[in-house]
Amino acid sequence: MKSLKDSWQAERQQRQQQALDRQQTVAELLTTMQQDREHQASQLWERLNQFRSQLVDSDQARRLEFQVFQADLQQSHLNLQAQTQAFLTAMAEQRQVEAQQLAESLNAFVQQLQQRNAQFISMIAADRTLMAQQLTQELQTYQQKLQALVRSLRQQIQGDLVDLKADTQAFLLDRSQLRLQMQQQQQQDLANFMATLRSDVQDYLGEIASLRQQRAEQLSQTLSQQRAERTAELQAMFNRLADFRTELRQFHQGLQQQVWGDRNPEVATQLSEVVQPVVSSVKLPSAMPVAKPAASTASSKPAIKSTVVPTRPVATLPAKVTQPQRAVHPAIKSAKSPAKDEMAYEKAVYSFLHTSQGARLTQIESSLGINRFQAVDALRSLIKKGLVTQRDRVYHIQGDLVPS
DSSP states (O other), X not given: OOOHHHHHHHHHHHXXXXXXXXXXXXXXXXXXXXXXXXXHHHHHHHHHHHHHHHHHHHHHHHHXXXXXXXXXXXXHHHHHHHHHHHHXXXXXXXHHHHHHHHXXXXXXXXXXXXXXXXXXXXXHHHHHHHHHHHHHHHHHHHHHHHHHHHHHHHXXXXXXXXXXXHHHHHHHHHHHHHHHHHHHHHHHHHHHHHHHHHHHHHHHHHHHHHHHHHHHHHHHHHHHHHHHHHHHHHHHHHHHHHHHHHHHHXXXXXXXXXXXXXXXXXXXXXXXHHHHHHHHHHHGGGGSOOSOHHHHHHHHHHHHHHXXXXXXXXXXXXXXXXXXXXXXXXXHHHTHHHHHHHHHHHHHHHHHHHHHTSBOHHHHHHHHTOOHHHHHHHHHHHHHTTSEEXXXXXXXXXTOOOOO
């Protein structure tokens, strides 16, 4: 004996197969109908072209006929005007003569009509009196017959009402019994349906729970793997950036030795004081992972090598260096500490978000011991650099968000 799940799966496969067959038949029917429509459209187009040509020819012929008819109509209009004018003059004279004769005959007819009307009115008055007497007698007899008929109809209607009440009572009793039976049957069917539905829902929920558990395990594995890959890539970026910093420091020392040597140590120290803040500003972003470190290092190294080639005489350098030293060095020296503080706050916030896998603004303030302005500035700078994202008032490292 098959279980309900097996029968349901079999019926589901059968329904899917039926749906595929219906889709195939509908597609074939649509293609045939499209071909028939195209064929009919081509035929209609040819007929329309023929009809247009025929219509143009018939239109030209009709225009010629209309021009001829218009000329004939103008001529007949002129002739008709002349004939009408002559006819009207003759008819006016004839009407005057006939009007005089008609007036005389009308006077005679009015006198005769008055005499006849007087005789007719007297006859009608006598006839009306006779008809009124006859009508009163007929109405009295009809009223007596109608009263008798109404009595018989009332008796018949009362008997029919008694029979109808008895039939209605019997019908209502039958309907109430039938309604009770149907209600019991519906309750039984509903109970059976609810039992089957509960079993189906329990099976379906078990399948969904197993699928969710499998997906959760897969998702946790992928997340742990991606997190390990990101930490490895971040460590590699930090290592490459440290190498770049050491190379930049070595290049600075070599350039200083190559340009100044041991001839003028005061100018060399002044130039080192001017260049040192610039080098420190290059070293500050070491805590932030760069999007393309390989390309940046590769592009920076050839630029450094190219700057070594043009060497200038030592005698001209002190004047060029000491001249901007008075204006540039104090500004750089005064702006050195706020930049270091901002980069330190950004580094601390970034490392905290990386370890905590996302946090709110209050958690960042309480954990790092900084105020609201410092935390907001650091987060805004990291968001502009594309390292941090915000969703639902929670800040995350870029790439840690997994679509739900």
